[in-house]
Amino acid sequence: MKVSAALLTVACGLVAAHGDVPIPRILGGGKLFSDLRARHITGLARERAVEHVHNKRTRNDKRENTSGQCGKGYGSCAVGYCCSAEGWCGKGSDYCTSPDCQINYGPACDGNRKPSGVDTSSVPRPKLGSVSIGGNGIYDCVNPGEIAITFDDGPYLYTNDLLDKFKSYGAKATFFITGNNIGKGMINDPSTPYPAVIKRMHAEGHQIASHTWSHENSSTLTNNQYTNQIIWNEIAFNSILGFFPTYMRPPYSICAKACQNILATLGYHIIYFDLDTEGYLMDDPTLIQTSKNIWDEAINGANVRTDSFLNIEHDIHYQTVYNLTDYMLSSLFKHGYKSVTVGECLGDPASNWYRAGPGKHNS
Ligand SMILES: *[C@@H]1O[C@H](CO)[C@@H](O)[C@H](O)[C@H]1NC(C)=O
Ligand SMILES: *[C@@H]1O[C@H](CO)[C@@H](O)[C@H](O)[C@H]1NC(C)=O
Ligand SMILES: *[C@@H]1O[C@H](CO)[C@@H](O)[C@H](O)[C@H]1NC(C)=O
Numbered sequence: 529m530k531v532s533a534a535l536l537t538v539a540c541g542l543v544a545a546h547g548d549v550p551i552p553r554i555l556g557g558g559k560l561f562s563d564l565r566a567r568h569i570t571g572l573a574r575e576r577a578v579e580h581v582h583n584k585r586t587r588n589d590k591r592e593n594t595s596g597q598c599g600k601g602y603g604s605c606a607v608g609y610c611c612s613a614e615g616w617c618g619k620g621s622d623y624c625t626s627p628d629c630q631i632n633y634g635p636a637c638d639g640n641r642k643p644s645g646v647d648t649s650s651v652p653r654p655k656l657g658s659v660s661i662g663g664n665g666i667y668d669c670v671n672p673g674e675i676a677i678t679f680d681d682g683p684y685l686y687t688n689d690l691l692d693k694f695k696s697y698g699a700k701a702t703f704f705i706t707g708n709n710i711g712k713g714m715i716n717d718p719s720t721p722y723p724a725v726i727k728r729m730h731a732e733g734h735q736i737a738s739h740t741w742s743h744e745n746s747s748t749l750t751n752n753q754y755t756n757q758i759i760w761n762e763i764a765f766n767s768i769l770g771f772f773p774t775y776m777r778p779p780y781s782i783c784a785k786a787c788q789n790i791l792a793t794l795g796y797h798i799i800y801f802d803l804d805t806e807g808y809l810m811d812d813p814t815l816i817q818t819s820k821n822i823w824d825e826a827i828n829g830a831n832v833r834t835d836s837f838l839n840i841e842h843d844i845h846y847q848t849v850y851n852l853t854d855y856m857l858s859s860l861f862k863h864g865y866k867s868v869t870v871g872e873c874l875g876d877p878a879s880n881w882y883r884a885g886p887g888k889h890n891s
Contacts, residue, residue: 593617598633610634625711626742627779631753638708639742642760643716645767646886649759653795656774656880659871662792665783667800669836669873675865676836676873677856678702678801679843680739680777683725684712686849691728693849697857699867703729703843704739704777704799707761710844716764723768730769735869735881737775737799738765745780746787754790766885773882775799775870777840795883799870801840805856807848808841816847820855832864836873 595618598604598611605617610624611634619636623629629637655661669676679690679701687703694701705726708714715722729736740746741760749757762772776796778787783798791798803826805819826837839856841848860867871881 599630600633602633604633605635607635610636621711626709627744631742631744632748637742638711639744639757641708641714642756643707643714643741643764643767645716645763647759648762648766648772648885649755651762651883651886653793653883655795656883657876659797659874659876659880661795661797662788663798664788665778665798665800666874667802667838669802669838669868669870670875671868671873672834672836673832673865674836674868674873675839675860676702676868676870677839677841677853677860678704678737678777678799678870679841680704680779681706681709681743682843683715683722683729684710684844686846687725687843688721688728690843690849690853691725691732691734693853693857694734695732697861697867699857699860700733700735700869700872701729701867702735702737702775702870704737704775705761705765706739706743706779707741707764709743714764716767726765726768733869735773735775735871735878736765736769737773737777737870737881738762738796739777740779743779746778746782747784751786751790754787755794758790758794758796762885769882769885770887771882771884775881777801797874799838801838803837803839805839805841805852807852808845811845811847813847813851816851819848819852823852823856823859827859827863827865837865838870838873 593604593606594609597615598617599615602615605611609617609619611617611630612623613628613630615630616623617634623634624636624638626637626639629639631637631639634640660666682703682705705715713720715726726736738758738761740757742757744757746754758776765772774795774797776791777799781800783791788798805822807816807819810816810819841852843849857867871878
């Protein structure tokens with residue numbers, strides 16, 4: 529199922545986006561109606577049945593909040609239930625997928641589920657290197673002649689192939705990884721391909737960075753909820769790698785003062801971008817040329833001896849991975865640029881990109 533343009537805008541805001549993501553169904557009447565149809569109820573009997581089921585549902589909702597409306601003005605679903613973007617309580621990916629699931633009203637939203645692993649919150653966080661921490665964030669590389677291509681929201685279905693592509697060019701990327709978004713499951717779940725993909729990124733010289741646990745809008749979260757968004761991703765990274773990143777990118781490019789202050793305390797570099805090809809909006813063979821044109825306009829108007837780029841892409845989109853990436857990499861090398869990670873283009877030694885975790889396993 530394709531995400532509608534409206535939902536895409538709501539869910540993705542400025543930078544992040546989702547491709548072929550199941551939409552939480554518009555629920556309520558639909559389910560009830562199909563139940564009735566299945567029982568071949570007609571006429572008056574049907575009206576009575578509707579009333580009966582409706583009353584039963586209302587009573588159930590008051591008691592348990594398992595299938596009623598939720599959200600602002602309605603309240604929270606029961607423990608173990610999620611609150612969909614459209615404001616209905618339920619279970620399963622239609623209801624629980626983050627960031628659409630309303631974490632303030634759905635206790636079981638993916639964004640409320642903590643990964644297993646050792647807690648990282650008490651790891652000492654000395655300032656590493658000279659790249660700024662917290663604050664308004666970083667938009668530009670500093671070393672001329674370098675381009676840092678970055679990918680948000682993954683890893684996902686295509687990320688392993690993307691790594692093959694980078695390998696074939698001898699190129700480096702930075703991955704701003706989200707812990708549990710678009711219904712992909714937790715990145716440190718051993719039953720998913722993600723732990724191996726993330727280890728591979730590191731082994732092949734790419735930089736691993738955080739894009740928060742479940743891609744929530746930081747402006748809607750309490751300080752405690754936002755801290756969880758950072759710490760939970762650290763727990764997941766640490767359980768895979770034994771360390772966690774010092775670089776992050778705020779979902780939707782939203783990070784107001786409270787968010788900046790938490791990230792300063794937790795020792796994070798806040799990274800934005802100065803070249804967005806909008807590949808996430810052009811995920812179709814007939815549209816992706818627009819992203820190539822945006823890339824060309826930037827590169828053709830620049831001077832490799834004086835300029836550099838901090839680019840943003842999303843590896844959850846097919847055309848970005850299988851079409852645009854080849855175009856960008858061949859252009860990058862053709863114009864004489866060096867393909868680097870974000871840390872490298874900021875002149876920050878690799879030893880500063882991560883903090884050692886408190887050990888991988890609870891003992
Ligand atoms: C984030 O939340 C703020 C505060 O509710 C809201 O004004 C803004 O539109 C939201 N942005 C996105 C991308 O959801
Ligand atoms: C769920 O129950 C709470 C507490 O009883 C109530 O405030 C809220 O309105 C209910 N929400 C729904 C979705 O029925
Ligand atoms: C790749 O992009 C071009 C437009 O730049 C398009 O014509 C072509 O069909 C795309 N290839 C695939 C395999 O989708």
